[in-house]
Amino acid sequence: MVMQHQQVANRVDIVKERLSFLVQYLRNPKEVGALLPSGSPLANIMTREIDTRNAPVLELGPGTGSFTRAILARGIKPQDLTMVETNSEFCSLLQRDFPGAHVHCMNAADISKQDLFGGRKVGAVVSGVPFLLLQPAEAKAILKAVFEVMHPDAALYQVTYGFTAPFPREVLRALDLTATHAGRTLRNAPPASCYRLKRRSASSARH
Ligand SMILES: C[S@@+](CC[C@H](N)C(=O)[O-])C[C@H]1O[C@@H](n2cnc3c(N)ncnc32)[C@H](O)[C@@H]1O
Numbered sequence: 001m002v003m004q005h006q007q008v009a010n011r012v013d014i015v016k017e018r019l020s021f022l023v024q025y026l027r028n029p030k031e032v033g034a035l036l037p038s039g040s041p042l043a044n045i046m047t048r049e050i051d052t053r054n055a056p057v058l059e060l061g062p063g064t065g066s067f068t069r070a071i072l073a074r075g076i077k078p079q080d081l082t083m084v085e086t087n088s089e090f091c092s093l094l095q096r097d098f099p100g101a102h103v104h105c106m107n108a109a110d111i112s113k114q115d116l117f118g119g120r121k122v123g124a125v126v127s128g129v130p131f132l133l134l135q136p137a138e139a140k141a142i143l144k145a146v147f148e149v150m151h152p153d154a155a156l157y158q159v160t161y162g163f164t165a166p167f168p169r170e171v172l173r174a175l176d177l178t179a180t181h182a183g184r185t186l187r188n189a190p191p192a193s194c195y196r197l198k199r200r201s202a203s204s205a206r207h
Pocket residue numbers: 031032033034036037038060061062063064065066067084085086087090106107108109127128129130159
């Protein structure tokens with residue numbers, strides 16, 4: 001009986017999360033970029049190369065926290081997780097649901113303008129930002145800022161509903177970055193892939 005109540009409560013939470021995501025999508029389709037939050041099979045793919053050695057971890061565009069839960073399940077402590085999200089409704093939900101983690105309600109393009117990580121370099125970035133909907137200049141500003149705060153050997157894990165990496169080629173060339181496919185699942189609505197973005201060579205980070 002207690003088990004049944006717990007299952008019903010979990011189901012209600014999932015429906016609430018989907019509804020709040022849908023409402024935000026209808027208000028800001030270009031910003032939110034998806035009708036529904038990602039499911040756990042995709043969250044597993046997005047975080048499977050992350051463990052405690054990658055702390056601190058940065059998450060961009062966490063929405064309602066699908067990838068956040070998976071990052072914490074990989075052993076990253078809440079205090080070693082920083083989330084950057086533009087949507088103020090999502091920011092309030094994230095602050096409520098992930099106590100101890102750092103939530104910044106700001107544009108990912110601005111992350112290198114202040115010290116968000118206590119002087120440490122970020123060991124991995126997980127991104128839900130809808131790069132396919134961004135202008136090349138916006139994509140470039142975000143990637144430039146991300147690679148400034150990241151450890152030279154670290155990777156950014158990017159979700160996409162497309163069949164290629166969602167970054168403009170000229171931006172990857174200009175920043176000397178390379179994208180590789182890191183997994184795909186059909187068990188998501190819509191089916192989605194993860195791309196791993198790294199510096200072409202660690203030495204290019206120092207130039
Ligand atoms: C497709 S949703 C992904 C949400 C969540 N990661 C998931 O997979 O369910 C994109 C998220 O990125 C956020 N976002 C869009 N542009 C952003 C930006 N420039 N900086 C930070 N967050 C941004 C949106 O508000 C939204 O929460």
